[in-house]
Amino acid sequence: MSRVAVIGAAMSRFGKFKDVTVQDLGWPVVLEALKDAGIRREDVNAIYTGSAFSGRLVGQRVARPIGMTGIPIVNCENACSSGATAFREACLAIRHGEIDVAVVIGIDKLTALGGGVLPGQAEDWEVAVGLSMPALYAMRAKRYMHEYGVTAEQLALVAVKAHRFGALNPQAQYNNLVTKEEVVAAKPVAEPFTLLHCCPTADGAAVVVVCSEKFLARASKKPVWVAATELTSGLYKSGYRDMTTPEITVRGAREAYELAGIGPADIDCAEVHDAFTIAELLYYEAFGFCKPGEAIRLVEEGATGLGGRIPVNPSGGLLCKGHPIGATGIAQIVEITWQLRGEAGARQVPDAKAALTHCTGGGIAGLDHGACSINIFVR
Amino acid sequence: MSNGDSNERWALPGTVRRKHDGTVVIAAGKCTQCGKTLFPKPSICPECLGKIEPADVEGPGKLYTYSVVHAVRPGWPSPYAIAYVDFPGDVRICGPLDLSGRQVPLDTLVSIEVGPLRTDDAGLAWSHRFVPIETTGSQEGAR
Numbered sequence: 283m284s285r286v287a288v289i290g291a292a293m294s295r296f297g298k299f300k301d302v303t304v305q306d307l308g309w310p311v312v313l314e315a316l317k318d319a320g321i322r323r324e325d326v327n328a329i330y331t332g333s334a335f336s337g338r339l340v341g342q343r344v345a346r347p348i349g350m351t352g353i354p355i356v357n358c359e360n361a362c363s364s365g366a367t368a369f370r371e372a373c374l375a376i377r378h379g380e381i382d383v384a385v386v387i388g389i390d391k392l393t394a395l396g397g398g399v400l401p402g403q404a405e406d407w408e409v410a411v412g413l414s415m416p417a418l419y420a421m422r423a424k425r426y427m428h429e430y431g432v433t434a435e436q437l438a439l440v441a442v443k444a445h446r447f448g449a450l451n452p453q454a455q456y457n458n459l460v461t462k463e464e465v466v467a468a469k470p471v472a473e474p475f476t477l478l479h480c481c482p483t484a485d486g487a488a489v490v491v492v493c494s495e496k497f498l499a500r501a502s503k504k505p506v507w508v509a510a511t512e513l514t515s516g517l518y519k520s521g522y523r524d525m526t527t528p529e530i531t532v533r534g535a536r537e538a539y540e541l542a543g544i545g546p547a548d549i550d551c552a553e554v555h556d557a558f559t560i561a562e563l564l565y566y567e568a569f570g571f572c573k574p575g576e577a578i579r580l581v582e583e584g585a586t587g588l589g590g591r592i593p594v595n596p597s598g599g600l601l602c603k604g605h606p607i608g609a610t611g612i613a614q615i616v617e618i619t620w621q622l623r624g625e626a627g628a629r630q631v632p633d634a635k636a637a638l639t640h641c642t643g644g645g646i647a648g649l650d651h652g653a654c655s656i657n658i659f660v661r
Numbered sequence: 662m663s664n665g666d667s668n669e670r671w672a673l674p675g676t677v678r679r680k681h682d683g684t685v686v687i688a689a690g691k692c693t694q695c696g697k698t699l700f701p702k703p704s705i706c707p708e709c710l711g712k713i714e715p716a717d718v719e720g721p722g723k724l725y726t727y728s729v730v731h732a733v734r735p736g737w738p739s740p741y742a743i744a745y746v747d748f749p750g751d752v753r754i755c756g757p758l759d760l761s762g763r764q765v766p767l768d769t770l771v772s773i774e775v776g777p778l779r780t781d782d783a784g785l786a787w788s789h790r791f792v793p794i795e796t797t798g799s800q801e802g803a804r
Contacts, residue, residue, distance in 0.1 A: 398732060399734065407755075410788075411743070411755055411788050412741060412779075413743060413755055414730070416732060417728050417730050421727060421728050421743070421744075423728075425726040470729075470731040472728045472730045472732065473729040473730075473731075520699045520700070520751075520753075521698075521752055522747055523753065525725075525726060
């Protein structure tokens with residue numbers, strides 16, 4: 283069994299690039315990641331790609347313009363966890379000695395869908411009666427606010443924090459600051475959410491290069507080690523469900539900490555799936571950064587902001603950096619790689635040694651979420 | 662549904678039934694083996710793989726959570742409210758909530774009714790809908 287290291291990371295700026303094809307969004311980022319790792323394309327044994335809305339053979343389409351074909355190319359779809367699922371597949375192949383070097387691509391072009399709320403799965407019976415992702419998270423928020431006495435104004439602070447970080451990330455879709463008042467007054471989407479409580483429609487690509495211990499000597503960058511790579515699906519349960527506790531993430535977090543042999547107190551920073559403001563609060567609690575019902579205090583006290591005890595979503599998160607579904611899992615790993623190498627610029631978490639990435643999603647009736655992927659990294 | 666117009670249909674066919682006394686019930690399924698009530702009625706029990714028989718879910722239910730949705734897909738009313746409602750026996754059902762512009766507190770009791778849901782190329786679709794049960798003197802949660 284080989285340990286697995288991240289040795290190259292790159293991402294496009296996230297944003298709306300209607301006139302750029304998926305292939306052209308992707309291949310320049312692959313070349314950049316190879317350059318970052320200091321390796322040649324011939325060193326790569328396999329490509330793993332995650333995308334959810336960009337059609338078939340996405341990996342082949344991205345690899346073709348740069349002649350990286352003729353090797354195994356695996357295309358993964360797992361909703362918001364598509365990219366992270368591809369990452370796990372690459373890690374498993376390296377860990378078990380099948381390959382030494384893999385390129386992992388996360389990519390999607392959501393502007394091709396026309397913008398607005400993502401289409402739901404038409405045969406899902408809850409979608410048929412009006413459920414959408416904003417509505418689902420809004421209902422979680424409503425119950426959470428009811429149980430813990432949190433207000434919409436307090437919830438808005440999560441978006442304010444996201445933009446403070448995003449303003450420091452040149453790759454983020456938005457670099458503007460927002461005030462609590464602006465978040466509250468923005469266009470309503472699904473109460474209690476306004477537009478600024480929701481991640482924007484985005485296009486983008488992110489790429490990492492992973493390798494075995496054996497190959498490491500040939501890489502130019504110091505390794506960022508994969509301490510745990512965990513994937514699970516939501517437990518199907520008909521009937522009552524506590525929507526203030528994200529079942530799939532609570533379970534995944536426990537498994538991931540166990541695999542890595544560390545706990546929440548050891549984590550220096552985290553990228554979590556803040557598709558909507560409420561999600562960030564639910565995930566602080568799921569990862570044990572605080573007790574249930576206390577997450578808003580972390581935001582209010584600045585504990586998860588720049589210079590705080592445990593900065594969360596230093597990239598700006600999905601809320602500000604953008605959320606091109608399949609790209610998100612890899613973009614999170616790119617950010618954490620930069621953080622652990624000390625290359626994160628103005629948003630650098632001082633002396634970060636251990637960090638985690640988390641993406642979960644996929645609306646499916648009877649499951650908390652379809653998929654959840656958690657990775658823990660150490661340097 | 663109003664009058665059997667061929668352009669009107671159920672969004673979820675076979676899920677709503679009106680009893681002889683006029684009460685609307687949701688047509689669900691119950692496992693003959695483990696007794697679990699499931700909606701929509703599945704072909705097989707996902708808990709124990711047992712056989713399923715028809716079972717009605719009757720109101721009132723309790724409003725677990727809801728949202729008033731403003732970003733709507735084409736053909737949907739704007740805004741509309743959607744809810745999760747809990748019924749006795751570990752049954753939670755998603756569906757439109759008839760707020761008529763009001764705000765109601767969570768855990769309010771709701772009845773099951775039917776109503777128009779949305780329109781598309783195939784015409785008007787109907788479904789179950791939840792209607793808050795008026796309780797005298799309760800102004801809690803009003804705007």
